[in-house]
Amino acid sequence: MITSTEIKFIKSLSQKKFRDEYGVFVVEGEKMVQEALNSGFEVEKVYRKEDIGEAAMARISALSSPSPVLAVVKQHSRPFKAPCQGLYLALDGIRDPGNLGTILRIADWFGIDAVYASEDTVELYNPKVVQSTMGAIFRVPFYTADIPLLCSSYKGKVYGTFLDGENMYKKDLEASGIIVIGNEANGISEETAACVTDRLYIPPYPADDPGSESLNAAVATAVTVAEFRRRG
Amino acid sequence: MITSTEIKFIKSLSQKKFRDEYGVFVVEGEKMVQEALNSGFEVEKVYRKEDIGEAAMARISALSSPSPVLAVVKQHSRPFKAPCQGLYLALDGIRDPGNLGTILRIADWFGIDAVYASEDTVELYNPKVVQSTMGAIFRVPFYTADIPLLCSSYKGKVYGTFLDGENMYKKDLEASGIIVIGNEANGISEETAACVTDRLYIPPYPADDPGSESLNAAVATAVTVAEFRRRG
CATH class of the missing domain: 3.30.1330.30 (Ribosomal protein L30/S12)
Incomplete structure (x- = not known):
């Protein structure tokens, strides 16, 4: 009833x-x-x-x-835990519910230790986010945070993908660090970009002709995180 | 007016x-x-x-x-061109418009030579597909095809990701071949799976604990295609 x-x-x-x-x-x-x-x-x-x-x-x-x-x-709020040793994602304004859900699912598959999201990221409990996590919402530690502050106070490497970054496959990637994921339309904000220590680029194929101007935010997350885990 | x-x-x-x-x-x-x-x-x-x-x-x-x-x-229909030398995607029942659009965007970024889609794949001209391609629809050759027939008559390797496949990073991957992408809920159909010559698996992290049961179809496509292109 x-x-x-x-x-x-x-x-x-x-x-x-x-x-x-x-x-x-x-x-x-x-x-x-x-x-x-x-x-x-x-x-x-x-x-x-x-x-x-x-x-x-x-x-x-x-x-x-x-x-x-x-x-x-x-709703389940964990006591805030700052990033230390581990691999983390910092979401700098993800607006699409499907993207946030998919990113949590990626984080779950690739054993990301926690996901930090800016205030202007879409709400975690939005039904479209929840359903597209396919259950990852129950497993991946998720916190709302001031991303520039989080990144600038972090002692380790802060990675981000940029169209003018360096070929990811040729860079040293540490097993521990924060990977920043930018907004779908505008990428990583200036304030957050200032805290990025290592600017990465996912090479298109052929190398001089990407065709598309960019990859979807969740797709870029997946390719980047897979590369970190491939090394480790 | x-x-x-x-x-x-x-x-x-x-x-x-x-x-x-x-x-x-x-x-x-x-x-x-x-x-x-x-x-x-x-x-x-x-x-x-x-x-x-x-x-x-x-x-x-x-x-x-x-x-x-x-x-x-x-609508633009190209004369059908069978796969030969090149890297191709074969979509075996992609139903979500956002996924199809994102897959075309991935294909564009990574220089996939053509995308073949089964009859039961969501329609290419669906507005959500079109918009999520971000323009890739105008660049990536796209054909509707009988996927099992296409794969069984192809002379080269046919790759597919399966939860019981072999660690992709440890496999030889040829620069030429068809990569089959399965349906969001049911994966690659039995009929198509029978034509797959190389069963791949995207290793989770840690290797024995995927957390999630699977990755989103577009995400799996991206990680797989990136790995092919990474090898050169």
Whole structure:
């Protein structure tokens, strides 16, 4: 059973202001809900199609084909942990929900120790972000941070990709460091760029003809992180 | 000026059946329209906000913030060219428009010679595909093909990524071949998998703990293609 108040409440969670107010978010799908239940996140309530009916499920689901199960999960804020020994991502204004979700999934696959995101990065609990993490949201430590401050106070290397950077394959890459990922349209901000110690470039093929002007932010993240892990 | 018939016509192009019927598609944004004009594609008409007015632009635009310029472009079918010497992608059922667009952008950056897509791959002229190619649609040769047939009749190597494949970094990779990209949910189909000569795996980090069960299809494409091109 589900009450009309609950339906209204769950529907309201598609808006950031209500997610903020109640400190919860929505997770959909068998696999995602299972991962939520097995994670350190607190699951407030699980709704299954067989219990609440198909019509109610269609009303509370944000997906075009409603999933068989949906959960309301408490937002989880970890005590802030500054980067030290490890490989980290710093997101400097990622705006596309699909990109943020995909970056968390990449971070999970390649064992990134934590992801730090600027205030102007899209909200972690946006339903599109949550679903595109494919569960990585429950595993990858994620913090909001002042990225220029984080990078400038970091003792190790700060890497970033730039169109005028050096061929990544020919550079020494340390196993520990922060990799900065820039905004989809504008790249790494000037303030953050000033803290980057090693400017990298993903060489196109052939080397003098990229065709496209750039790679998608999540794609550039993947190729860069894969290269770090390939060495290590 | 723009007539109400034109507005209706352009709006109809958000649907595949009308794109098919008229053999055209819509491109938005200054950069994309410029690339269309500089490409081998035939641009039927360009609409600029300063000519038609903001209200009309908002009506014909598919974007949430209407771009200043929109073009209606003729679909462009190249005479089919089978893969020979070169590096190719074969898409075995890519369903997400953003993924297809991103894959074309990757293909463009890394100089892929042609992209072949199965019939059940999302339509190339879907507005979300077009916009996420960031112009690569005008540069990368794209063909619809029977992927199992294409792969089985190909004389060279056929690569594919599988969760039980071999560590990509330890494999010989030839500069010429077809790389098969599987469907987002189900991976490479059985029929296509039977034609794959070299099964690859993108190692997670640490090697025995991927965290996520898989990478996004476009991300896996990027990491794999980058590795081929890295070898030269």
